Amino acid sequence: MRLGIILSDKEPETAFNALRLALFSLQQGDSVRIFLSGTGVEIDQIADAKFDVRGQAEAVLRAGGQFFACGTCLKLRASTGSE
Numbered sequence: 001m002r003l004g005i006i007l008s009d010k011e012p013e014t015a016f017n018a019l020r021l022a023l024f025s026l027q028q029g030d031s032v033r034i035f036l037s038g039t040g041v042e043i044d045q046i047a048d049a050k051f052d053v054r055g056q057a058e059a060v061l062r063a064g065g066q067f068f069a070c071g072t073c074l075k076l077r078a079s080t081g082s083e
Contacts, residue, residue: 003032
């Protein structure tokens with residue numbers, strides 16, 4: 001199965017849960033692509049004691065998930081993105 005996730009929020013619990021779904025799907029053998037838009041492009045800057053968003057995102061990448069980001073959203077935030 002192919003799963004596409006659109007993440008347009010940087011709220012820690014929301015981002016963490018979207019990434020948990022992505023990782024679970026990858027572990028089931030599915031293909032996963034995550035598109036970041038709006039404040040979602042700031043996912044690599046989320047720091048939260050309860051929800052390790054960065055660690056979860058790294059696990060998704062290691063498992064073969066792919067991230068894409070809205071270029072306009074990055075530009076609005078003077079960002080070029082990250083790995």
